[in-house]
Amino acid sequence: MTLVHAAGHLMNAQLDPQAGEILRRGVERLGIEVVTGARTTEILGKHTVTGIKLADGRHIPCDVVVVAAGIRANVEVAEASGLEVERGVVVDDQMRCLDEPDIYAVGECVQHRGQTYGLVAPLWDQARVLADHITGRNPQAAYHGSRVATKLKVAGVDVAAMGLKEPEREDDETLVFSERKKGVYKSVIIRDGRLVGATLIGDVRKVAFLMQAFDRGLPLPEERLELMFDLGAPPAEVSAAELADDAQVCNCNGVSKGMITACVADGVKTVTGVVDQTRAGKGCGTCKGLVAQIVEWAAGGAIEEDPAASWYVPGVPIPKPELMRVIRERGLKSVSAVFATLAPGGEEDARSKMGLASLLKMMWDDEYVDERDARFINDRVHANIQRDGTFSVVPQMKGGVTTPAQLRRIADVADKYGVPMVKLTGGQRIDLLGVPKEKLPEIWADLDMPSGYAYGKSFRTVKTCVGSEFCRFGVGDSTALGIAIEERYQGVEGPGKMKLAVTGCPRNCAEAYVKDLGVVAIDGGKWEIYVGGAAGAHVRKGDLLATVDSADEVITLTGRFLQYYRENANWLERTYAFVPRVGIERIRRIVVDDSDGIAADLDAAMARAVAAYRDPWRERAAPVTPGQFRPSLPLIEQPRVPAAGSPQREA
Amino acid sequence: MAGMTTGHRLGPLDDIPVGEGRAYAVGDLKIAVFRLRDGGVRAVSAVCPHAGGPLADGLIDRRLVVCPLHQHTFDLSTGCSTTGQPPLTVYPVRVDADDQLVLEI
Structure with a gap:
């Protein structure tokens, strides 16, 4: 990768040549070639990019060109409307367009006192003044321009710059500290005893302090070195306390120290809570450390860990x-x-x-x-609620294996009830979608198949591939084992859904590597068990729990692992989070090697859960609660039988 | 409270299991009535302003109802959303001497 920059050094608008050189070395350390003083004149190539040509004749070959073009104020509409436009739409200190007291403008399209701004912090300042005007809260509010400070990471290097980058006048005081080997550069420019410019590269710990001094024109320490280094004084805690209330801590979202301390005073004692409420730290995130320090300081050191964790x-x-x-x-x-x-x-x-x-x-x-x-409603009516208040009905189809009789019954039911959509699921069964709630008990009766449990935080399905029963590559009877596992653990509830698979050989057609528990048949009549896999919004390959010799051992270990998961995982924590959190080695020791001596208890607890299984669709015989299947939407007014009391009542 | 409201009998209180909600149509209105575990009853518009979800199917506690579709929550006494959605309409509802639900609109 090559970085081509037209000016003589990087970030020439904010940094002096020495600072630019330090930054360059930081970037080059990443393996990026840097070419400065290089104006691109042509992009070469006929059907695809082959390179670029520079003004001095140099040719840089490449496959992709990324152009950082910067921005220009968008002034088309303003110009066409006859407003005064130079580099941007010209506005006064009240953000009004010149000679047009009823038209205001703020933002990157605007030019104020000859300055345009491409960073967000000045735009917040402008917006505040505008808000004060149009709400009438402070008709005297005036925008005098912003003292621009940048704080960012460039190719992993911390950079902060504010105000002047170089001394301009004879009597400007400057201090420069440069440690090339470490990639550290610090410079400050002082005029009339006030900070008018500062640059920090590589070590930006003093940036909060400097920005405050820069923004507010504070008097500076006699010992100028203290602007760059903490000389024996305690560093971070002091700056959190010292910062003025109106000092802006988060530039991206315009959050001041005062707003953070007010949030803490209101009762929010966690960093995540303050971040949620004030949005400080939710932009680029570089201020998060300082936000945390301020929260801790404001809470008197009694910061709370996020309890939800x-x-x-x-x-x-x-x-x-x-x-x-x-x-x-x-x-x-x-x-x-x-x-x-x-x-x-x-x-x-x-x-x-x-x-x-x-x-x-x-x-x-x-x-x-x-x-x-x-x-939850799904568990009250044993079906999955859809966006329009109807439900989906998924009868069980163990191991994804069905019979013509089942298919015929499903087809007949779909016809009889006018089911709008019949769809195959990822779990290898059939879904009837668009069923009104009040029809559920009848449909279950007509299907006469058990619930597929497609709706709950519970054991879901065991996907299978054909395996040795028919497949020429199968080395294990994956369908039989898959059906046996689903038969045993159907409907077992847990902190999250449990999706399983059994595959007949390492070609893994049933995708067993990315299941909560996946079983793979391998040569020699053995089975590998993987746990903690996922293939949804999160993708994770499972960890190998054990390799066993028989289908019975698979069934036992499956039950034991699932029970361990049920007992120890947090609510809504899937195995893909649970397994790495506990660690596969520890899980293996406990579940396979029985290091904690709890294997028998886990087995017994799971056996109790298995014994307690009841097909919830048998509730079709009689509702468990009044109006269990009464529609909630849409509603038709029932004809009211005239009651003993008339509908007209006094209040 | 006298004056312009009309009492509509919705049906027996026991039509609603404790801690759950049921939906009723009253004229053009669709109303969800909830029976709280502390004996109180609440009535709000039945359709979630976010995406039309069936609020009567939602989980409740003494203060809130959670829409089952996208978990938007609403205060059952004021109708205000705690998740940034427009508010629900709240209807006065009570249980009369015959254990019937009466809605005043």
Whole structure:
């Protein structure tokens, strides 16, 4: 890669030649060739780019040309409208266009006191003045121009620059520190005792301090060296405290120190909380360190770790292992009991219900007190809600293997109910889409097939490829094993969905490497088990858990691993996050080698879950709750039987 | 509270399981009525302003309802959204002496 720059040194608008040279070395360290004083005159090549030609005749070969063209003010509309335009639309200190008191302009299209701005911070300043005018909050507000400071990373090198880059007058004071080997350069320019320019490369720790001095024209320390180095004084904490309230900390989003401290005073004691509310640090992110320092300082050092990170659900402030212990100790068997006993103020929290329901069902099996109102709608009606309030119906098709009779039944049901869309799923079964809620029990009755559990945080499917039953490459009976696994673990709920696959040889046609648990038949009658894979928004190849000799061992280890996952993963944590978090070695030790002696307990717990399985579609016989399948949209007014009391009542 | 409102009987309170919501049509209005675990009842417009989701199917607690489609949340007493959406209309609803739900509009 070659960086071609027209001027004599890089960032010539902000940096002096010495600083530009230091930056150049930093860039070259990345393996990028830098050519300066090079004006490009031609791009060469007929059908594709072959290179560029420079004014001095040099020829640089290349395959791709990326042009950084900068910006020019967009003044077409203004010009056509007869407004005064030079390099930009000319405005006064109140952001009004010249001779047009009813027209305002702000932004990169604007020229103010001869200056145009291409950075965001001055535009915030202009917008503030404009807002004060048009809201009438401060008709005296005036914009005097912005003192431009840049703070950014260029090819991994920290660069900060503000004001003058070089001394202009005889009596301008300058200090320059240059350590070429380390790629560090610092210079300050002082005029009449005020900072009028500063440049930092490689080490930008003093930038907050310098920007404040630059912006506010503060008096400077007698010992000028203190502008560049912390001489014996404590560094970072001091600057967070010293910063004035109106000092701008985040340039991208215009957030001042005062706004951050106000947020903390309001009760937000985590860095992520402050960032969410003020948006400081959500632009380029270079100020995040300083934001964190200010939050810590404003919170008196009592910064909180983001609680959501360790709690199992947001409404109960307890991490999962501790939560399970307390639930067991106190015999809390319903979601409402957990809220009443463990939530702050005993308050229910709608967003915590699903996770708690899943946890309690897993812990108590048949003893779980199933409060239906704690179930998400999908789990109340055993179908997947669609965008229009209808539902999708996916009957079980174990291992992706079906029969003509099943297909005929599905086809008949689709016809009878006028199902708008019949589609094959990634899990190798058939989906009937667009089913109104009130039709669900009838459809289940007509299908007479068990639920495919395509809608819950639970065991989903076992994809298979044909395997040794028919495939000429198959070295294991993947379909039989896949069906056996799905038969055993159907419907087991968990902190996240569990998608499995069994493939008949390492060609992996069933994509077993990217499943929560994937089984691969290998030569010699053996099976490899992989865990923690994913192929959705996140893609991850699973880690090898074990290689075993029989299908029975696969089934046992599958159950044991899934149980370990159910007990230890956080709510909505898929295995692709859980496995690397715990570590495959540790998981292998516990699940395969039984290093913690809990294998028998895990097996027993899973066996209880298996025994507690009930096909939820049998609820078609009688609804569990009143109006369980009553439509929520669209609604038709029911004819009202005239009641004993008339509809006209006094308030 | 006297004056222009009319009481509409929606049906028995027990038509709504505790902690859940059910949807009713009243004239042109589509209304979701929720039965809170503390015995209270709330009524709001049934259609989520975000993308038309069925609010009666949402999870609730004493304060909020969560739309099942995209998890937008609304205060059941004020109708205000806590996730930046336009507010719901809130309707006065009560349970009468015969355990019937009565909506005042």
